Amino acid sequence: MNEQEFNEVLEHLPVRRKQVLQKFLAGNTDAEIANLFDIQEGTVRNHICNTCKAFGLGNEEGERFHYRSQLIEWFARFQHEWVSPEKLREIMGAQDVIELPFPDRPVPLDSPFYIERLPLESDCYQTLRKPGSLIRIRGPQQRGKTSLLLRILAHAEKQGFKAVHLNLEEADCSCLADPDQFLRWFCQSISEKLGLEPRLDEYWSMSSNSRVNCKRYFQKEILEKIASPLVLALDNVDRVFGYPQVAREFLPLLRHWYEETNNLKVWRQLRLVVTYSTEVFVNLGIHQSPFNVGKPINLPEFTLEQIGELVKRHNQTWDYREIASHLQEMVGGHPWLIRQALYHLSLSKHSLKQLLDYAPTQGGIYQHHLRRHWDNLQSQPDILTAMQEVVKAEKSVRLDPMATYLLESMGLIRVQGNDVSVSCELYHRYFWDEFSR
Template identity: 35%
Template sequence: MARVFISYKRDVRPDQDLAHALVKALKVSHEVFIDTSMLVGERWVERIDAEIRQADFFITLLSPFSVNSEMARTEIELAHQLHAQRGHPVLLPIRVAYHERLPPPLSSYLSPINWALWEGPEDTPRLLEQIDKAMTGGTLPGTTSSVSAPAPMVPHASCAMMRPPLPSAPLELDESLDGAMDTESAFYVVRDADSTVMKAVSQKQGTTVTIKGARQMGKSSLLMRGLAGALAANKRVAYLSLQEFDSPSLTNPDLFFQRFCSSLGDQLGLADQVGAYWQKPMGSSQRCGQYMSGHVLRALDVPLVLGLDEVETLFELPFGTDFFGMLRSWHNNRALPTTPVWKKLSIVLVTSTEPFLFIKNLMQSPFNVGQTVELGDFSVTQVSELNQRQGSPLSPRQQEELFALLGGHPYLARKALYLVASGSMRVEELFLQAAEDRGPFGDHLRHLLFRLGSQPQLKAGLREVLQRGVCPNEDVFIRLRSAGLVRQEGAVVLPRCELYRRYFRERLSVS
């Protein structure tokens, strides 16, 4: 009898129906956990964490709903980490009528693994046979005949096809709320940081720009618009999300630098010369630098803007310092009269974590040179502007109530307005259910609470903030702020918004 954990997006169909069909069939021979089996009042964070850690098999249902669920992504990440550390649970991905390439970071976790495809109830018996074979030593079929082949590490909209943002765009209420926004989205709110980034990437000589901000502030969307602006200025662009590199790359520095170079060449349509450069008797970061200057930059007749997203992925890796030291040397090389080719390169870095926590040698950091822009929450005026673009689903009084609840949180404000404007939820219901686990923001809130459960220091720090308005440990405060959980007003540290205060006071048992 094996222990089986089923991860899925609750309250949507066909995901929930398939999950319950799997439970009914598998529990005959196995011990199966699904979140609906938890008792009322049970501490669900601890239970889910324990069940994933004890599981022999982790079945994840992949659909357009689940791949954009923060909670589902967190469960998959934990299962992937446990499997890498000790070989179990075995991940069994099931695509639920889902034929698209997986978004990062799920692509790095699941793309190398065989999967099964379920199109409808008629496929359930066949799927159960495939799962049974996989659980007795086989693998899922994993054919690629009906699913898009893995794409190179590029943004969802190919950089080559990006166009500069239009003054206006058609209003589409079904636009995705997750990930980087389309560069022509009518719902993109321009902030002061936009002009700084646009000006930097448009100037003739190369520069280095760092975009900082907490989670879900719109950093990746700003990067995409910056790359679109660079294309409009007749520059070439390349984009890499470091979150998309797979586990072998992130554990083998030589492999990482090779794939970094290969990805750049692929995006720019250049011949692959990585093998030749890796014959040179020098370190990987030096080979990478020579590849950039001697092959990439010399082959281009126009400047290049390199956008690097999710760079905090490397902060705690052993070779992270070497990589960031390399970027710093590229920045410094622009000043050398002997290597003018480096003046063609601009670098835009995106991070949600304070780099100085991990890069102690300031001379090896690319984050304290060039320009830095920090994204903050929306202002009252910007939330009002977003409401108008959605067709004004909220009255002026309701706008004030929303701002008091969310404090201008970009992602949550967009989600709230979308739910009301699309008719998915009445505004009265949204406010009434806001801080509930199954409410409009439940997936987001449960994800944050689950993350805290695995980091006792941060959990204790947030409890201090809620009880006393302080966070004595500077390192903990910076991590909480980077996670988007707290903000500072003078000497007082507060939850980022009223929604977080309500939700975490109850879940962390703060009196």
């Protein structure tokens, strides 16, 4: 049943039946409703039962009042202002209604909201077992890179490996302005996370360059001391892309370490996992990946089945296939956009139709996400013009290879062969309105 069908049934309910329904959804018991309207409790039950039948609901075999939960679910979806918090808790559980986490950070290991994209995870775990391996997780922001990274680290620890998670967002700007200072911070941070005492001054020679000092320290004070496989997970490596001096020292250093696993046995203990956002390529004018060694991991969008599973995990069990289909039509399989919609839908403040109608607007739930993309495009007039061409076209178009590369790096277009189109309806509607101003 869609919202239009729901409203038609509600509109044609008899007055008394609608009055009983409102009291039931407000949290009154059958006895209280009977007393309010001076009728028998059996009459109250009949009114509610007949209301459920009008909405196409009925009992499961052996479940006397199962239809009541279904009825509450329908109203929570399409007429949420009629449903009391107590009634919501009956069908969803107080924990889910009150403490559903806002999806503004990586998905924790114990969260039910992580959806596996097999065989992607198992491929990463298998690669990690290989000495000297390097996994490179790349993609636009908010696609699940760090969430996958956390699971790779957890798997490594289960295998008995040492694991270090270093987020390069922790490095301050003064550190990123000086390659030598950055590499010292890098070595010290890893030592501290492993519980080792930093002894940088013993290895940092003025007669050697910073990369040599860093490699010497890492080999002697970390790899040789821990004497076991080490998974070094470097998160948000794109942080250094905007600091050319550091990038010119640090990225070749990582590449050299990866290649060194073929030459020195001790370096085979190292497994590198790096994540970086490709969205920064537009602002920085990067025309090719600045780091392209190791096993590349491009996170695919969720399939319709995966979206449906995520819908169910948010307690949207009624017509979850229909909800998943509508979400996919609007935002494709973008994990964060889907979780945002389900979070707001689970609060029962808006119907799905309301959420999606306002989604591409300045007042919708994606306003900051959309504004970020618009601001990034405006910083590069040529790319802005290319995006306008894609949005205004009635069918797929062909763009300059560089424009295609950068727009795909932002996640705004879908590439099929040499042809491109807007990646989802959300972006198409939003940018159409912006370009039409």
